[in-house]
Amino acid sequence: MTDVTVLNEVEKDGGGTQEILLNLGPQHPSTHGVLRLVLELKGEYVARTDPHIGYLHRGTEKLAEDFTYTQIIPLTDRLDYLCPPSTNQAFVIAVEKLLGIEAPERAQYIRVMMTELSRISGHLLIVGALPMDVGAMTVMLYTMREREMVMDLLEMICGARMHTSFCRVGGVREDLPEGFAERIREFCDIFPQRISDYERLVARNRVFLQRTRGIAVITPEDAIDLGLSGPNLRASGVDWDIRRDCPYEIYDRLDFNVIVMEGGDCYDRWKCRIDEMRESTRIIEQCMRDMPEGPFLADEPTVSFPVDKELLKCSMETQIHHFELSAYGFKVPAGEIYSCVEAPKGELGFYIISDGSEKPFRMKVRAPSFVNLQALQGASNMDYLADVVAMLGSIDPVLAEVDK
Amino acid sequence: MGVPLYCTKIAKRFGREVEHEGHSHGMHVFAAPPSVVVDLCRFLKDDPELRFNFLSDICGVDRYPQTPRFEVVYHLYSIPLKWRLRIKCRVDDPPRVSSVVGVWKTANWHEREAYDMYGIVFDGHPDLRRIYMWEEFEGYPMRKDFPLRGYKDTYNPFGEEKTETSSSSLSDDQDNNSSQPGEKR
Structure with missing residues (x-):
């Protein structure tokens, strides 16, 4: 080995x-x-x-050139497998912009809520994994307990724990299930307390502090130069969050704080994620409170699947419609788009060139982990081998996303 | 919406060398020849009124069989001013562009990826190696004339058979980057 x-x-x-x-x-x-x-x-x-890198290279971009737009959605799941809803969302937003359509409000709320749930799930892993990398095993066990709750919620919505594929171009696949509101309320009620528990476990632990405080410092200038984004950039003191600075979906209606740290060391990157989970919980609460009733899929017969599943069983036209969309996909007007969202790891962008057919001519994924991983060569005060391990844990790369 | 400042500034500084290709889906697009890309990037980054300090992405595009065949697309962002723009650099086969690693460090891996996937050579890159594929890999997988399933070999029984022309162009390609692998198919 x-x-x-x-x-x-x-x-x-x-x-x-x-x-x-x-x-x-x-x-x-x-x-x-x-x-x-x-x-x-x-x-x-x-x-x-x-x-x-490259051990997990599956050629997502090459495959995408041979898939219809709906078929690509499961591919995007496999990029950042810790938080698939946000990759799904990034992709469908790009396609929707190319088509010139918008998802109904309810669908946008559902998407944002799921993205924030997945942000919590992604952050929970790193919040537990960094202490484990530097020798504090316990936190991981607790964060996995709460992560299981998030998984259960996602499973309740879409039937899958990890690869959700829940977004569709023009909305989401289904409406929220009955009884979901109570379950997520329960989660939002107990979760903030649990976050404080994690902090209590390690935030003042001397060994953890010595292994992370002042280690692998990235200055704001270096962070921008290295192309860092997301919590890694904000931990270095750069106040930039796409959700706030260039709002998509319904983020402009939500009230949340952008967490900015100053030190730029491993500890700050860890702490930044802890605080972001609190904000995400607030966002979820607001989404559940403000979510309007209404359709969850845009009324665009050329793009969106038939909503009424009962009709699908007895109406010939609906069945043909469903079959055509599944088998041949839909045409997207020629054009180019770069659309990005604030994924848990940073700026996740999709650059899609459409030539007017059912398949993208070129799809480039701007994977945040791929760019963040470069910071391994750009941090200062990373002298020991043990520091490299702490650094690697704190920048939180998902190798599936790095390798695409 | 008026014309943003960077459009007028680019026009003033570079004149007709950098062409404004219009506005699509919220982003202005500029086409720059390979010779001025680095100057343009440095100008956009260093100008105190523009400050495009964040390089989002560099990617290659293969327009086979059109000519010029390749495009290198840069996506820039200005964190303080919240502007985004796209620069396109069209290059012929064999593709060669100057590297912008000197402007943004983050360009390093993006350019290695474009080299790995499309065979675009970035002059002045400090460490131009393959990044995803292994060193001995032949050909450039994202090119339009590279089969989706790859070429048949010991490890890939489902790949396409190598024809005379494709294999010869691949081996040429290994020797020197000046061959034109796509043209012979």
Whole structure:
């Protein structure tokens, strides 16, 4: 698993250190997936880090060129598998803009609520995983407990725990199930207390602080230069959130704070996510409160699937309509769009070039994890091998999204 | 909506070298020849009134069989001023563009990806290696003339058979980047 190559043996006065080339990964618990780091070590100091990615490369972009727009939605699930609703949302918003249609209000509320749920689920993983990487196992067990609640909620909405594929171009697949409002209320009531519990567990733990405070600092200028986005950028003190600065869907009607830290170290990146979960809970509460009644799918017969499932069983026309949409897809006017959303990991953009057919001519995914991972080579005060592990945990890459 | 400041400033600074291609879905598009892309990017980043300090994305596009065949598309964002714009750089086969790593560090991996997927060579890039595919991989998978399932070999029994022309163009391509793999099919 871990190869060690001795580069040259240096005999200095007083012992001396060996320079070695260390292969960390691709299968290693601290790499959060299949990332391979080639580290040039001088004793315990890291002289050079070279991330090797691509072990999970599935060619999503190439596949997308051969799929209809509806078929691409499940592909986007597999990008950031911790929070599929936000990748679904990013993709369908881009297609909707190309088509010039808008989802009904209720659908937008449902999407935003699911995105925030998934943001919590994604952040819960990192909030537990970073302490685990630096030696505090306990938090992970508790965050997984709450993550299970989020999973149950998602399962209740769409039947799937992870790969939701719930968004459709023009809305969402189904309406919210009965009894959902009570369940999510229950979650929103107990969750803020649980967040404080995680904080109490490690936020003042001396070992955790020593391993994360002031480690792998990224200055605001460097962070922008490296293209960081999302919580990683805000932890460095750059006040930028796409939800607020360039609102999409219904974010302009919601009241939430953008969490900005100052230090730019591992601890701040962790803390930023803790606080963002509180804001997400608030957003979910507002969504449930303000959600209007009404259709959940746009009334666009050329684009959206028939809503009435009973009609599908007895009406020939509806069945043909459903079949045509599933088998051949719908045409999207020629044009180009770059549309981005604030995914849990940062700016998730879809650049779609349509040539007027049912399949995109080119689809490029601007994956936030891919860009964030570059920061491994740009942080300061990351001298020890142990710091690299803390850094990697704190920038929270999802390797499926890195490799696309 | 009036004409944004960056349109007039670009027109003033670069004249007819950089062409304004209109406005689509909320974003102004500019077409720049490969020779001025780096200057344009540096200008947009450094000008105190524009401050396009955030490079969102660089991606390659293959317009096969049109000519010029390739496009390199840059998406820029100005965090302080909340502007977005797109720069397109059309390049012929073999594609060569100057690297913008000197302007934004984040361009490093984006350019490696475009090189890996389309074979676009970025001059002046500090470390132009394949990023997703392995070093020995032949061909550029995102090109339109690369089969969806890849080429048949030991590990890929479902791939397409390599024809004489495609395999020769692939091996040419390994030797020097100046061949034109797409033209022979």
